[in-house]
Amino acid sequence: MGTARREGDKLTEIRKEVSREHIALYAEASGDFNPIHIDQEYGEKSPFGSNIAHGMMVAACISELMGANFGSSWNKTGKMKIKFSSPVFPGDVIKTSGFIKKVAQIGRKSLVQCTVSISKQTGEKVISGDTSVTLTK
């Protein structure tokens, strides 16, 4: 579990490369076989010019980030609100990062609010948003 607990603390980052194979696996796992994700010809003819990863597949990194930093508290008190702003293509390397924006003490509990984002190797943000988790001392 990470050590970030105070306002301004950075969360431990996660980096990974998105491949066609992972997108195909996610289609199986999620049941989302939209051709924009898995049909190469369809992707090339689309406005994106390529297949794109499922938004929820990319967003999974935010949940992983929160779990890695705050443990099982994320499973039972986590909240997230995110926007998908740009597509992720096969071969893109994505970096998931965040920091603690605010910590509010509520009795023996701490409400930790974070700002999170995912960006590509180009620096372009693909997902941004806010998360929160309640920690018990």
Added chain:
Amino acid sequence: MSSGNNAAQNPQVNYSALSVGSPISKRSYVVAHDLINLYKLAVQDESKLMTTGNGISKVHLAPPMSISALSLRGVVNDLKIPGGTLHVGQENEYLKPVAIGESLYCEATISSNSVRGEWRFMGVALKVTDSQGDIVMNGKSTILLPVEGE
């Protein structure tokens, strides 16, 4: 692995007729080990599964976003989402850990539906309850469907 559907029984979905509160999907799932393994492989989540309990009663927990993905499975299928649909926003609230092997009931209803230009903006409210009737997750997806071809 799943049972029950709504719009899936209709060959075509009339999106303009979906008003706030309209049910989209009601499905039951078992959070199977194989499904979670596949999910973790797909999202390249190499972390150990979290656990709850101790000793002989120790159980592994499903990654929270795998529950969100499960809750959207029925939406994708029953809403018959067309090819050019974009997922632009997502809200999730996790209220209770979900053990692998648990049975879940996923409900999805329309929370907003309007047309702006060439896109239909649709909000979908998600609710997931476990076998004890406890809500384990609430959520909301915002999707943009191309109006062309409706």
